[in-house]
Every structure is written in C-alpha cells, then in structure tokens.
Amino acid sequence: MTDRRTELAENLARVEERIAAACAAAGREREDVTLIVVTKTYPASDVRILHELGVRHVAENRDQDAAPKAAACSDLDLTWHFVGQLQTNKVRSVAGYAQVVQSIDRLKLVSALSAAAERAGRELGCLVQVALDADAGERGARGGVAPDGVEELAAAVDDAPGLRLGGLMTVAPLAGPYAGRQRAAFDRLMELSSRLRATRPAANMVSAGMSADLEDAVAAGATHVRIGTAVLGVRPRLG
Numbered sequence: 001m002t003d004r005r006t007e008l009a010e011n012l013a014r015v016e017e018r019i020a021a022a023c024a025a026a027g028r029e030r031e032d033v034t035l036i037v038v039t040k041t042y043p044a045s046d047v048r049i050l051h052e053l054g055v056r057h058v059a060e061n062r063d064q065d066a067a068p069k070a071a072a073c074s075d076l077d078l079t080w081h082f083v084g085q086l087q088t089n090k091v092r093s094v095a096g097y098a099q100v101v102q103s104i105d106r107l108k109l110v111s112a113l114s115a116a117a118e119r120a121g122r123e124l125g126c127l128v129q130v131a132l133d134a135d136a137g138e139r140g141a142r143g144g145v146a147p148d149g150v151e152e153l154a155a156a157v158d159d160a161p162g163l164r165l166g167g168l169m170t171v172a173p174l175a176g177p178y179a180g181r182q183r184a185a186f187d188r189l190m191e192l193s194s195r196l197r198a199t200r201p202a203a204n205m206v207s208a209g210m211s212a213d214l215e216d217a218v219a220a221g222a223t224h225v226r227i228g229t230a231v232l233g234v235r236p237r238l239g
C-alpha cells in the first residue's frame, strides 16, 4: 500500500469506529447512518483510493473543483453530493455529475436546478439547507434558509420537474443561540425534519455532523454525516 492509502485507510477505520460507537450509544443500527466523505480540496487520486476502501458517497462544495474531479472518477460507482453555496450559473455543471444537492436555500436555485436537471435528463435529490443562526425570513452566513423558510422551499421542490425532495441538511452554527451547542442544533434540525416528514414521509434524509461533531449528529438522529478532515486530513487551504 502507498503511504497515502495507508493513511486514508487508518483514518477511515477510525471514523467508522466513531460512527459505530455513536450508533451503539444511541441504540441505532450502523446501517441507518451513511458516511459521506467530503473530498473538497483533495485530488481525484484520493477519491479513487477512498472508493477502493469502500466509500460510495463523496461530497464537494465548489463546482470548479468538483466538476473535473467527478469527470476523472466517472468510471466509479459513486454518489456525488454537492454541499456548498451554489450560484445559479454553476447549476448546469453541477446537474451533470451530482446526484444530490444538499444546499437548497432559495427559490431561484430550485427553478434553475429543475431546468438543468430536465435538460440533463436526470433526477436530482434535493435537501433544504437550514441555517439555525439565521433570523426569520433570512438566510445564513454559510448558506441555508431560516427554519421558517423550509416549507416554502420544500413545496417548490415538490412541484419542480427533475427534482426530488430528500430531506434537510444543516451545518452547526458558529454564531447565534446554537453556537457551541451542536446537540441542541441537531435536535432542532430533527424537529424540523419530523415536521417535514409528517406530510412527506419520503423526505427522510437528515444530513448533519462533520468531523468534530458527528457523535452529536448521530445521537440526534442524523441519517447522513459529512466527514472531511477526519478522513483526509487538515485541508491545505480554506474550503
């Protein structure tokens, strides 16, 4: 094994252990939580190694980086998740490789993605990104819509050809009432998810938890955790 392969295998094993332990502690089945490895800023060669190691879900947050990487890995059976703030001029590109867009935060993005998905002849899974640090009617600093905006976006996705509502996503806020209170933030997301699932049982994805707080997310009920640093290492640059 190359050094990088060894390093990724060890990191992945540690993350797997953490997820398994968190599931056990919460009385949940391990298979109820899907690991998404966030490969942003890391090369396609790492994605290839991760695939060899059994990873099937990867995420990216910038189309400029993601598009060539996805193209270089198009022979692999991977599900690509887009998790970054998405500008409408990138939507056509993203719809070409992503299966899931987790960062739905405005109506204009819904209509643009719908048009792009239709044009590409693909169906895109969509998660509404919730900004728990945003005031009512506002969007968050790191994307996402305030909780009171979820229903409007969910209804728009319901009605949009080429899009399928998958559920909700959040990033634990750095500011506001939930700063430093990851578990409370993820519990709040679960509450919003329950409300959404009351009328849309299929929209059952709850994407929450990163390297630092995956245990809190699993304890709260997350179905998907998004792990970058703990698998790939500290990123060489912000991303």
Ligand SMILES: *Cc1c(COP(=O)(O)O)cnc(C)c1O
Residues within 6 Å of the ligand: 038, 040, 061, 083, 084, 171, 209, 210, 211, 212, 226, 227, 228, 229, 230, 239
């Ligand atoms: C980078 C990123 C992650 C992964 O964060 P780590 O702390 O490196 O695990 C998860 N979600 C989103 C939206 C990200 O941008």
